[in-house]
Amino acid sequence: MSGRADEREAVPPETAAGAEPAPAPGRAPLAVAPGPLRVDDAELAACVSCGLCLPHCPTWRVTGAELLSPRGRIAAMRAVQWGGAELDGTFVRAMDTCVQCRGCEPACPSGVPFGRLMEGTREALAFGAGRGRGAYQPWWRRLGYEVLGRHRLLLAGSTALAVAQRLRLVPERVDRSLPRLSLRRPRLRRSNVTGEPVWLFTGCVMDAWQRDVHVATIAVLEAAGARVRLPGDPGCCGALHAHAGLRAGAERLARRVIAALPGDDPVLVSSAGCGAALKDYGHLLGTPEAERFARRVLDVHEWLAARADRLPPPVRPLAGPVAVQDPCHLRHVQRAHPSVRAVLAPYATLVELDDEGLCCGAGGTYSALQPDLAAGIRARKLEAIGRTGAAVVASANPGCALHLAAAGVDARHPMTLVAEAAGLPG
Amino acid sequence: MAQRYREPVTPPGPSTAAADPLVADLRRALAPDRVRTEDLELALYGRDASGIDAGGRAAVVCLPETTEEVAACVRAARAHGRPFVARGAGTGLAGGAVPVGEPVVIVTTRMTRILEVDPDERVAWVQPGVLNLDLTRHLATWDLHFAPDPSSQQACTIGGNVANNSGGPHCLRDGVTSAHVVALEVVLPDGSVTVLGALDPEPGGYDLRGAFVGSEGCLGIATRVAVRLTPNPPAVRTLLADFASVEDAAATVSAVIAAGIVPAALEMMDARITAAVEDYVGAGYPRDAAAVLLVELDGLPAGVEAHAAEVVRLATAHGARAVRVAADDAERALLWKGRKSAFGAVARILPDYYLHDTVVPRTRLVEVLRRVYQIAERHDLVVVNVFHAGDGNLHPLLLFDRRVPGVMDRVHAAGEEIVAASLEAGGVLSGEHGIGLEKKAYMDRLFGPDDLDAQARLREAFDPDGAANPDKVLPAGARCGDLQRAPEGAWI
Numbered sequence: 001m002s003g004r005a006d007e008r009e010a011v012p013p014e015t016a017a018g019a020e021p022a023p024a025p026g027r028a029p030l031a032v033a034p035g036p037l038r039v040d041d042a043e044l045a046a047c048v049s050c051g052l053c054l055p056h057c058p059t060w061r062v063t064g065a066e067l068l069s070p071r072g073r074i075a076a077m078r079a080v081q082w083g084g085a086e087l088d089g090t091f092v093r094a095m096d097t098c099v100q101c102r103g104c105e106p107a108c109p110s111g112v113p114f115g116r117l118m119e120g121t122r123e124a125l126a127f128g129a130g131r132g133r134g135a136y137q138p139w140w141r142r143l144g145y146e147v148l149g150r151h152r153l154l155l156a157g158s159t160a161l162a163v164a165q166r167l168r169l170v171p172e173r174v175d176r177s178l179p180r181l182s183l184r185r186p187r188l189r190r191s192n193v194t195g196e197p198v199w200l201f202t203g204c205v206m207d208a209w210q211r212d213v214h215v216a217t218i219a220v221l222e223a224a225g226a227r228v229r230l231p232g233d234p235g236c237c238g239a240l241h242a243h244a245g246l247r248a249g250a251e252r253l254a255r256r257v258i259a260a261l262p263g264d265d266p267v268l269v270s271s272a273g274c275g276a277a278l279k280d281y282g283h284l285l286g287t288p289e290a291e292r293f294a295r296r297v298l299d300v301h302e303w304l305a306a307r308a309d310r311l312p313p314p315v316r317p318l319a320g321p322v323a324v325q326d327p328c329h330l331r332h333v334q335r336a337h338p339s340v341r342a343v344l345a346p347y348a349t350l351v352e353l354d355d356e357g358l359c360c361g362a363g364g365t366y367s368a369l370q371p372d373l374a375a376g377i378r379a380r381k382l383e384a385i386g387r388t389g390a391a392v393v394a395s396a397n398p399g400c401a402l403h404l405a406a407a408g409v410d411a412r413h414p415m416t417l418v419a420e421a422a423g424l425p426g
Numbered sequence: 427m428a429q430r431y432r433e434p435v436t437p438p439g440p441s442t443a444a445a446d447p448l449v450a451d452l453r454r455a456l457a458p459d460r461v462r463t464e465d466l467e468l469a470l471y472g473r474d475a476s477g478i479d480a481g482g483r484a485a486v487v488c489l490p491e492t493t494e495e496v497a498a499c500v501r502a503a504r505a506h507g508r509p510f511v512a513r514g515a516g517t518g519l520a521g522g523a524v525p526v527g528e529p530v531v532i533v534t535t536r537m538t539r540i541l542e543v544d545p546d547e548r549v550a551w552v553q554p555g556v557l558n559l560d561l562t563r564h565l566a567t568w569d570l571h572f573a574p575d576p577s578s579q580q581a582c583t584i585g586g587n588v589a590n591n592s593g594g595p596h597c598l599r600d601g602v603t604s605a606h607v608v609a610l611e612v613v614l615p616d617g618s619v620t621v622l623g624a625l626d627p628e629p630g631g632y633d634l635r636g637a638f639v640g641s642e643g644c645l646g647i648a649t650r651v652a653v654r655l656t657p658n659p660p661a662v663r664t665l666l667a668d669f670a671s672v673e674d675a676a677a678t679v680s681a682v683i684a685a686g687i688v689p690a691a692l693e694m695m696d697a698r699i700t701a702a703v704e705d706y707v708g709a710g711y712p713r714d715a716a717a718v719l720l721v722e723l724d725g726l727p728a729g730v731e732a733h734a735a736e737v738v739r740l741a742t743a744h745g746a747r748a749v750r751v752a753a754d755d756a757e758r759a760l761l762w763k764g765r766k767s768a769f770g771a772v773a774r775i776l777p778d779y780y781l782h783d784t785v786v787p788r789t790r791l792v793e794v795l796r797r798v799y800q801i802a803e804r805h806d807l808v809v810v811n812v813f814h815a816g817d818g819n820l821h822p823l824l825l826f827d828r829r830v831p832g833v834m835d836r837v838h839a840a841g842e843e844i845v846a847a848s849l850e851a852g853g854v855l856s857g858e859h860g861i862g863l864e865k866k867a868y869m870d871r872l873f874g875p876d877d878l879d880a881q882a883r884l885r886e887a888f889d890p891d892g893a894a895n896p897d898k899v900l901p902a903g904a905r906c907g908d909l910q911r912a913p914e915g916a917w918i
Contacts, residue, residue, distance in 0.1 A: 045777040045827070050475050050770035051517040054581045064489055064518065064535030064555065065462070066470045075470050090464040093434065096671045107580075110773030183666055354563070 003056045035081035035318045038127075039120035040046060044081060047074045053104035053114075057071045058359040059097050062376040067094045069112055070104035077121055084309040085123070092136065095121050097373055100243050101328035101359035101367050106120075106335070115333070116283075122245030137244055146363075147244055148236040149253050158208040159183065177406050185211045188218070188230055195227040197265045198303065202258070202276065204236035206271050206398045213398070216419035217270045217300055218370040223312035223424060224304055239329075240364045241276035242284065254281045258293045267293070270415055272397035273364060274332035275299045281333060299330060301396060303412065305339035311346060318348040322417065323390035325381070325404070327397030331357045340396050342412050347421035355384040361404035378407055385409060392417070434459070434838065448506040448530070449486050455498035460489040460536070471531045472512065475578070477778065478521035478863055480897075484511075484531035491536045491617060493611060493649040500647070501617035503530040509893045512556060512643040514583030517576075519781065520862030522589060523643045531646060536586045540564055548655040549608060549625060554585025554648050561653070570655040573600040576858070577611065577766040585608065588648050590641030593858030595691035596722070598816040600656065602858060604639040609648035612638060612747040615889035625641075625652060637884060643861050643895035645888040659690070659724035662754040663734045663762055667719040667741040668712045672811075673695060674745035675717035676791040679815045681740045682777070683723070683788060687733050691722040692816030699810035702774040707764035709757070715747070719815065720765055768812040776808060776825040780837050783859040786849035788818045797847040798822045805840040809832075819857035820848065824859055845871070861899045869901050878904040 034041070052058050053070040060069035067076065067090070076094050078083035097117065102115045119213065125136040129220070147153055161351050164170050164179035170178070188211065198221065202214055218228050226361035238253035258281065275297060282291035324341060331337040337357070342351055361367060361377030381404070385393055393411045395401040404411040419425075452461045462468070463486055471484040485508060488499045503510040510530040513523035525531055536613075537555035544550065545568040559580040562571040576582055586592070588610065593602040609623035623635030638645050669675040675694055682692065695703065696717050704711040711718060718742065722735045722804035738749045752758040772779045786794045795811060796821070802809035808825040824840055826833045832876060843854065845868050855865050855872050869878060882904040888894070 045829070047476060048770060048773050048777065048779060049473065049583045050578065051515055052578065052767065052770045054515055054517075055560070060535075064533065065467070066533075067462075067467045071516075072470045075473070076466055078465065085466065085469075088464075088466065090466040094466070109703070109767035109770030111706065112773070183452075194601060277518075279564040 011043050035084075036087065037081045037121045039077065039079060039081065039117050039126045041081075043113055043117060044074070044077060044109050047071065047108075048110055049075070050109070052109060056103040056107040056356065056358065058099055058101060058103070058361060058377040058380070059373060060068045061358065061380060062373060066099070068097050070108075070112075073098060074112070074114070074117065075253065077117060092125060095125065095369060099328075099359050099361065099363035099370075099374075099377070101363060102332040103328060103357065103359055104217060106332050119242055119245065119247075122243070122300050124245070126245035126247075137246065141244070143244070145234060145244060145249060148240060149238075149249070149256075151204060151207070151233050152234045154204055154208050155185075161252065177371070177403075178401050179209060179405060186215050188214055190230045191195060191218070191222055191226070191228040193222055193227055195222065195225045197230050198226045199231060199261045199265055199267045200300075201234060201237070201261065201267055201269045201274060202230060202299075203234070203269075203271055203274050206274070206295065209402075210398050210413070213270060213413045213416055216413070216424070217268075217415040218416055219424040220304070220312070220418050220422070221268070221300070224307050224310045226303075231260040237274040237277040238284075239273050242277065242280075242314055247284075250277075251285060254284055254290065257281075258290060261293070261296075264296065265296045268303050269297060269368045270300045270396070270413065271399075271401060272299065272327035272334065275336075276329035276333040294334065296319060299334055299336045299339065299396070301339040301343045302336050305342040308318050308342055308346075311343065311418075312424065313421040314347045314421045316421050317418060320349075320392065321351045321388070321390040322348040322392045322394050323351050323353060323385055323388040325353060325360065325385070325393050325395045325400060326357045327400045328357070328359050328363075330396055340394065340414050344394060347418055348392075348394075351388045353381075353384040354387060358384075360400050360403055362397070362399040364399055367399075367403050367406075374403070377380065378403060382407055382409070437776060440575045441626060446486065446506060446809035448502060451502040451505065452488055452530075455502060456488060456490055460491075461651060462487040462489070465827045471516075471533070472525060474513070474518045474521060474523045474895070475521050476518040476521040476862070477780070477866060478524050479861055480521065480524050480526045480527040482527050482529070484525050485528040487531045489533050493613065494648050495536075496532060496534075496647055497613045497617050497619055498648050499530060499532045500613050500615065504615075504617060504891075507657050509896045510587070511895050513590075513649040514586035515557070515581050516576075517578040517582040518586060518590065518860065518862065519783070520590075520856070520860040520864040522860050522862035522895070522898060523586075524863055526863070527645070529896070532648075534583060537585075537649070538864050543655075545570060545655070547625070548657075549652055550886055551650055551652050552653055554583060554588070554651060558582050558584060558587060559602065562854050563589055565655060566658075568655075569658045571658055572598070572653055573656040574603045577769060579766065584651050584653065585731070585749060588639050588651055589622050589641065589643050590858065590860040593694050593772060593814070593819070595720075595762075595814060597858070598692055599688045599690050601644070602818075604636060605657070606654045607635065607639050607651060608654055609639055609652040610635055610648045612646040612648050614646045615891070615894040619649070640860070641885075641888075642862060642899050644885055646894060661727040661730045662690075662722065662724040662758065663730050664758045665719075665721040665734060665737055665741075666711070666750045666752070666761060667721065667724075667737075667746045668715040668748045668750075669717045669719070669746055670715070670716045671745070673792050675719050676795065677817070678719060678744040678746065678918065679791065680788050681744055682737055683816065685736060685740060687723075687736060688853070689721050689733075689737070690724045691720070691814060692814070693720040694718070694813055695720070695765065695768060696811040696813070698775060699768050699772070699812045702771045702810075703764040703768050705774055706767055706771045707760060709764045710750070710761040711761075711764060712748070719746075720761060739793055764814070769821075772810065772823060772825055776827050778828045778848040779823045780826070780841060781821050781823040782841060782844050782848070783819065783855040783856045784845060784853050785817065785819045785867075786848050786851045786853035788815075790853075791815065791818060793821070794820065794847055794851050798844055801840050801843045801847065805836040807836055807840055816855065817857070818853070864896060865898060866897075866901050868898075896907070
């Protein structure tokens with residue numbers, strides 16, 4: 001990845017086609033009657049159907065089906081929005097099978113903001129377009145999303161689940177896709193050292209299931225000169241809600257996160273999916289306060305890569321090569337994946353996957369809701385990992401790590417690897 | 427191992443395509459989930475990257491995985507009196523995979539296996555759904571590649587390249603697909619399977635391989651392709667020359683070729699498309715240039731250096747404001763990514779495009795380009811030019827928004843004038859995109875009745891009933907007594 005491309009990628013998404021301040025001559029006024037989908041008409045019009053997105057779409061790669069490709073999904077949205085086509089089961093399946101990895105976005109020369117189109121489409125479905133309100137997101141799914149926003153309940157539930165795992169009470173089909181949860185979670189403590197003040201966003205599932213990553217992250221940040229502050233209870237970032245079309249829930253959670261992380265200090269995130277969501281709060285809420293907040297958000301590797309000279313020395317460099325798996329929301333959305341390499345490089349021999357960052361199939365709740373497709377997508381990732389010959393995979397997103405671990409991959413967070421190689425408590 | 431994903435299958439019902447007895451036969455031949463019948467899915471296969479809507483739609487869509495399954499699809503279609511259309515990734519620009527009427531659409535996107543690579547003989551057997559760039563990436567182990575590199579390289583299939591005899595920037599020196607296919611296994615329009623061409627250098631008999639490559643799905647469906655592999659060059663230099671006028675850039679093109687240099691690629695982009703591409707790729711393309719040339723030289727290091735110096739000298743002598751040499755592979759890749767994204771980037775200007783693919787003599791480039799700009803201006807349309815300058819293969823893109831009332835009439839009128847201007851200058855209709863639906867009506871401007879009749883006879887020899895991709899390539903009446911239906915809503 002060259003530096004020049006990164007500079008460009010800092011350009012805000014508002015420069016994408018369709019949002020230009022002055023329309024080019026001959027561009028149609030927005031004369032089309034608004035259809036049922038909550039999408040911007042110019043953004044929907046910006047696809048020229050060239051098909052360059054196809055190879056970057058995991059569901060197209062697995063099925064070869066146009067309906068399960070970004071171009072096909074946009075054509076389906078247009079059929080509904082402009083052509084009056086029915087919001088039938090086929091349409092819902094086309095939308096529901098999308099992992100929302102957004103691998104199609106950097107592949108699109110015209111800059112179609114596919115993630116926004118998909119979220120707006122799902123929002124319309126969740127709100128009851130086409131069918132009853134409960135049909136698209138039934139009560140049990142809504143309940144699950146609700147729990148993510150109630151951290152104490154999530155922690156208690158996770159402990160109960162850990163006990164159930166040990167008592168073999170969890171159905172095998174479900175347990176297969178879960179990690180082995182700990183009965184006890186280490187206590188997190190904010191830094192009592194002096195240094196550059198930063199917030200660490202702790203999140204929901206990650207805090208409940210992978211708190212050891214937070215412990216390692218705090219240790220690495222302190223070693224690099226940070227004074228880490230922890231929010232009281234920021235809870236869930238709302239990414240999964242937004243992806244599911246539950247926008248009101250996402251907005252509510254976003255406001256709570258902003259309130260829990262006041263001031264001007266940088267907000268560091270070690271989960272790529274959450275980081276992408278936090279960086280999008282400006283767009284989600286549309287307030288100056290949210291935009292200011294979004295500008296403070298950095299993936300933890302971005303912050304560390306800018307302070308590479310302060311990283312702790314490698315006292316126990318990792319023995320074998322480490323394959324770097326780019327979480328989609330770090331690579332395609334935040335476009336911050338080079339920083340993971342910059343941070344890891346002193347501690348391990350890094351090897352690249354040869355699949356151009358194709359999704360692993362985790363996709364937040366996707367692996368649970370579309371298990372067959374998720375497994376098919378993961379099979380390609382496993383092959384790519386196999387071709388590297390590396391025994392350890394670094395993944396900066398808890399969902400990807402869990403999904404890969406469920407297939408027997410030794411997937412670890414880069415912060416865990418750095419803490420180990422630097423001999424830090426973690 | 428992952429569970430095999432299966433798409434949900436619509437059960438047969440009275441009002442759906444699933445009730446068609448043809449569908450029942452296809453489902454017996456293929457796994458049921460690979461025979462698609464839902465309305466929305468069928469509609470999606472009604473178009474390709476050309477944007478041409480011929481008013482047709484797929485009767486049913488099949489996703490076979492083997493030669494036997496393709497043959498079974500063809501036989502089932504024929505048994506039920508249906509025509510069939512082959513489709514790869516749908517990146518075609520001439521509507522070759524767009525259904526006319528209600529044919530069976532046979533999609534090769536699940537035929538993605540690279541079957542065999544012989545690095546010593548420099549030949550690989552691949553299934554038709556293998557993506558062009560996937561193949562080249564796979565061959566990197568042996569320091570080999572597949573030479574044809576259409577701009578849609580990352581998404582287009584080898585089967586599609588065979589059908590359209592596709593080109594690409596690097597075909598200036600290396601030749602188009604026909605020069606890189608040694609043999610083909612094909613399913614003929616009667617459902618039988620045969621092999622055309624052979625791996626030995628002088629196969630006996632007529633060169634039916636040569637007839638099949640570029641036949642746009644009208645002679646059958648390729649199910650295995652033996653492709654010739656090209657060694658990666660030991661040295662590569664990519665130069666970006668920046669001009670204040672299109673004329674200067676075009677003059678440089680002629681001067682380079684006249685100097686006896688045949689670059690690996692020699693591409694031109696005009697001002698507006700260069701700016702749109704730069705917005706996407708950020709490769710450092712000059713936003714204020716009237717035209718840029720992208721010149722790639724490869725071969726032995728000493729020769730490459732000498733030719734690069736000569737190209738810099740010629741460009742400067744013809745008014746180049748600057749010539750930049752890509753410093754490393756990353757910079758080279760970024761420049762090419764920009765050039766190859768040009769068509770896809772046009773929505774940054776306007777959301778729809780219609781392009782032609784005419785080839786004109788290099789010496790007439792300046793004059794034809796000037797006429798193209800005049801034609802667009804007269805019809806109040808935006809035109810951008812991005813093309814294979816080295817071989818005179820123009821790609822004028824007329825940009826518009828189809829939601830603007832009346833714009834399509836202007837686009838069609840301008841397109842026709844552009845074709846006429848190219849033919850008047852001694853050019854031909856298509857360099858590499860194929861004729862498909864789009865240029866069918868222009869065929870009689872280039873070919874006389876005897877030429878068209880000869881082409882129709884060849885087609886008839888393979889497909890006497892006209893079942894394979896009907897209503898494409900040859901205009902109605904190409905053969906005496908042959909009355910083909912004009913596609914409704916066709917663009918031309």
